[in-house]
Every structure is written in structure tokens, then in C-alpha cells.
Amino acid sequence: MEDNATNPRQAEPKRHGPLSRFTVIDASRVRAGPTAVRLFADMGARVIKLEIPPGAPGGDDMIGGRDHNRADYENLHRNKESLTLNMKSPQGVAILHDLVRRADVFIENYRPDVKHRLGIGPDALREINPRLVYASISGFGQDGPYAGWPGFDSIAQGMGGLMSVTGKPGEGPMRVGIPIADLCAGHFCAMGILTALLEREASGQGQWVQTSLLEAQIAMLDFQAAQWLIDGKVPAQSGNEHPLTVPTGVFATRDGYLNIAAIGQTMWKRLCEALDVPHLVDEPGMGSDPERVCNRDQVNAAVAAALRGRTTAEWTERLLKAGVPCGPIHGIDQVFADAQVRHLGMAWPMRHAELGEVSLVGQPMRLSRYPREAPPRMAPEQGGDTDTILAELGYSAARIAELRAAFIV
Structure with missing residues (x-):
């Protein structure tokens, strides 16, 4: 890293919100990880989203990408900054290390072996910053017989038992209408990170937070799982009816x-x-x-x-x-037209540079001293904050140009 006569922190925009003192490095993609990070971004934390540089090998064409569904992307990645970074190169890893030294949280959802192969696993990064909370979301866990399997929401819904109790009896397994394993894994991960940050206030040390789509899905079975674990009863499909109460x-x-x-x-x-x-x-x-x-x-x-x-x-x-x-029973359009939903403000209005006046899905929690007044910031363009972030780290314009030419950023 190059010298900089000024304190890079002085150049950062003033942030507001209950989590504004935290910086989160987001190396996740698709949905579960970004869902966890969105909570921190909405609550004022500085979130730096890492993306593969244009032209670099291994570009991201996964579901949830900017070009796949713009509405989904804007809703999922609001209030974040974007830094393009090739972590497969030593120079890219060196930049990541510079970021980690200043960060509070690093979150990833690679397959378990990938982070270690890249040299960015929890031990490596916490050696640089012992206070770092390192968070991992996987499909099936960081170890065990299925650790190497690719994890997707529908697969976790099936293996986690949800599809066996969803739908009408006799019509076969049914997936629910939202990516619930992804979403719940993200929410559980966020709770784990917040717990680790609270514990850090006492110990001064960060730690490794782990969850998986499979674990999150099983946890969400709740009373259905308890019927088997305690009573030895295998729950069956009951359609729109409740399995334990009638009518x-x-x-x-x-x-x-x-x-x-x-x-x-x-x-x-x-x-x-x-x-x-x-x-x-x-x-x-x-x-x-x-x-x-x-x-x-x-x-x-x-x-x-x-x-x-x-x-x-x-x-x-x-x-x-x-x-x-x-x-x-409302359709989605009726949901947001409902008087109580409008009163609760679950449609979060914003002004988008290209789309005009739109709304995003609001956070379902309220804090009395931090009312949600400011509109969200639109999702960043790929690498839109790269120059600013690298300058804060002390990189000169000439050096940034060199890194761009080499597809490092």
C-alpha cells in the first residue's frame, strides 16, 4: 500500500444509523450472503461489495446478477458500495488485506474449500485483523460428507424436509414460493454476526460465524421437526390446513x-x-x-x-x-395497497437515476431512536466506488490505472 499524507477515514462519507460504526466486506453473491449484508447496509454500516472486474476470468453470471433481474438486484444490494477486485491474483489479495485491516466483518458464501485455496480463509484474514468477525454461508456446512456439494435454495428445501410438508396430500412435494432457505440462512447469519460483534466488546477478539442453507431450513421446520424428534411422528402434507388444529x-x-x-x-x-x-x-x-x-x-x-x-x-x-x-388472501399488488401495509411503510420509496420513482421492500423492524427517514441509496454500478475506496487506502491514481489495466480491479 502506498503512503497517503491524509487520513483515509476523513474522506469517507458520514454515515447514520445504529450500525454506522461498522465496516462490512461483502464477498458473497446470489442471495443468502447479500441478504445478511443488506441488514447492515440498511442500518447504516459501510458495506463494500466485492465484484469480479470486467474482463477478468470467472465473471459472475449467477441468478441475482444485475442483468438477470434489475428489480431484484436493486432491492438486494441497496445502500452498498461496489469495488471490483480479482482475488485470484496476489495483488488482489493484497488489496483485500488492506481492506480487512480496517473492517469489522468479512462475509463469503464460496464452497468451503475455495476460500482456503485463495488464501482468504478465516485464519488467514484474522491473522491480519484479530478483531475481524468472519462469516461463512454454505449449502451444507463447512465440513462433513456433503460439504463440497453446491448449495441452492430448492435443493435445501427438499433435503431439509420443507417440501415434504408443503402442498396438498397426494400431489407430491412442493417448493414454497420464495427462496426461504436462502433468506433464512442470510437472516441467521446476520444474527450470528451481531452476536459475535457483541461478544467482541467483552473479549476484544473476532471469531468465525458459520451457517448453511440446510441448517437454516431445518431450523425453520420448528414444530414439524419437533413432532419427529420428540413424538416419533413423521409430519405429512396438509395443504392450506394446519396439521394440528381444525378448522x-x-x-x-x-x-x-x-x-x-x-x-x-x-x-x-x-x-x-x-x-x-x-x-x-x-x-x-x-x-x-x-x-x-x-x-x-x-x-x-x-x-x-x-x-x-x-x-x-x-x-x-x-x-x-x-x-x-x-x-x-392478497396478491402482491393487493399487499402493498392494503391500508395497514401502507401505514407500516413496507414500501420504501427511493429516486432511481434510471427507473425514476420506485420503492424497495422495507426492513420489518423499527428502532425508536433511528426512524427510517432517508430514502435508500440505489444499488451501486459494478466497480462504481473502486477509485474512491482505493484512494482511501492510499493508492495513487497512476497505481489504480495500472491495476485496472491488469484486470486486478
Whole structure:
């Protein structure tokens, strides 16, 4: 690294937010890692996203890239900076070391052996900066018989058991409509990083945080997994119905559909009264929770028949007044038009240089002393911050030009 008479930190923009004192180096790609990092970026941390330089071998054409889905890319990589860096070259690794000396977090989701082969594993980087929290997301774990397998969300959904309990009985396994293994692995990784940063305040040392798509997916099975681990019962598909409570599920109305969650005997009585069928409370096979589970088809048919006479809106108002949990089933457009969603501000407006006025998906948490007032910054163009970041590290314009010519940055 070259000398610089000024303190590079003085050149950095002033950042706001509860995590503004942290710098995160993001060497991840696709979805799980960027999901973890997005939390830090939205909460004010400086996030430097590492990308392969244009023209360098091994360019990224994976799903989630800028050209694959611009909306997805903007939503996933907002509030970040972009540095192009070829970490397969010794000069690129040297630049990474310069970054790591100043960083708090480094996150990657390579296959487990790749980081060690490149010389950027946790031991190597924490030798440079012992306070560094190094985070890894893999498909199946950092070791074990499947460690070398490539990890993708749908594969983790299948191997993690989710597809076996999703969908209607007898129709075969079903993937859920979002990349839930990717997303949950990212959220669990973020929690692990925050935990390690808290622990660092006491110990002064960083550590290696690990999670995987498979582990995250299994953790999200929750009560379904507990049924097997504790009771020895293998859960099966139950479609839109709840496997343990009846009636809980989707029912047709006169003009659409309604979700109802009549859990327990008290809710069952309230539902029957609101539906004007109070006799069902004591109907044979419906008088208790266990009976209704055993006779779910009979119970659901009776409830469905009662619901057909009114609209979804009418039933929603009526059931909520009776104290029965329920709600309409929205399309995505209806979600963001909903009065409560608009009140919560889950559509985060921003001004995009090319797309104009758009909105991104907001963070589902609120901090009283850090209200979300400023609009997010658009996702960076590839390498858009390279010159600025290298100058902060002390590299001259001439040296940066040389590194570009050699496809190092």
C-alpha cells in the first residue's frame, strides 16, 4: 500500500444509523450472503461489495446478477458500495488485506474449500485483523460428507424436509414460493454476526460465524421437526390446513377466499356463532380439538358451506368482531395497497437515476431512536466506488490505472 499524507477515514462519507460504526466486506453473491449484508447496509454500516472486474476470468453470471433481474438486484444490494477486485491474483489479495485491516466483518458464501485455496480463509484474514468477525454461508456446512456439494435454495428445501410438508396430500412435494432457505440462512447469519460483534466488546477478539442453507431450513421446520424428534411422528402434507388444529386454513367465500385460524375450543365456539351455525359446537365428531382433527373433512365441509353466502370483506368484518382470527388472501399488488401495509411503510420509496420513482421492500423492524427517514441509496454500478475506496487506502491514481489495466480491479 502506498503512503497517503491524509487520513483515509476523513474522506469517507458520514454515515447514520445504529450500525454506522461498522465496516462490512461483502464477498458473497446470489442471495443468502447479500441478504445478511443488506441488514447492515440498511442500518447504516459501510458495506463494500466485492465484484469480479470486467474482463477478468470467472465473471459472475449467477441468478441475482444485475442483468438477470434489475428489480431484484436493486432491492438486494441497496445502500452498498461496489469495488471490483480479482482475488485470484496476489495483488488482489493484497488489496483485500488492506481492506480487512480496517473492517469489522468479512462475509463469503464460496464452497468451503475455495476460500482456503485463495488464501482468504478465516485464519488467514484474522491473522491480519484479530478483531475481524468472519462469516461463512454454505449449502451444507463447512465440513462433513456433503460439504463440497453446491448449495441452492430448492435443493435445501427438499433435503431439509420443507417440501415434504408443503402442498396438498397426494400431489407430491412442493417448493414454497420464495427462496426461504436462502433468506433464512442470510437472516441467521446476520444474527450470528451481531452476536459475535457483541461478544467482541467483552473479549476484544473476532471469531468465525458459520451457517448453511440446510441448517437454516431445518431450523425453520420448528414444530414439524419437533413432532419427529420428540413424538416419533413423521409430519405429512396438509395443504392450506394446519396439521394440528381444525378448522384452520383457506375457505372459499362468495367472491374469493378467507384464511381462518380457529385454534382451540373457545375460538371454535366463537366461529360457529359468527357463522350462524351454533349447533356445530356439539355436533358428533366436532366437540373437542382432538375430535375435529380426526374428522377434519367433516368439520371443514360444514364451515365451508356456511361461508359461501357472504363476501370475504363481510366475513372478515364479522369474524374479527366475534374475536376469530381471520384475513383475506392478497396478491402482491393487493399487499402493498392494503391500508395497514401502507401505514407500516413496507414500501420504501427511493429516486432511481434510471427507473425514476420506485420503492424497495422495507426492513420489518423499527428502532425508536433511528426512524427510517432517508430514502435508500440505489444499488451501486459494478466497480462504481473502486477509485474512491482505493484512494482511501492510499493508492495513487497512476497505481489504480495500472491495476485496472491488469484486470486486478
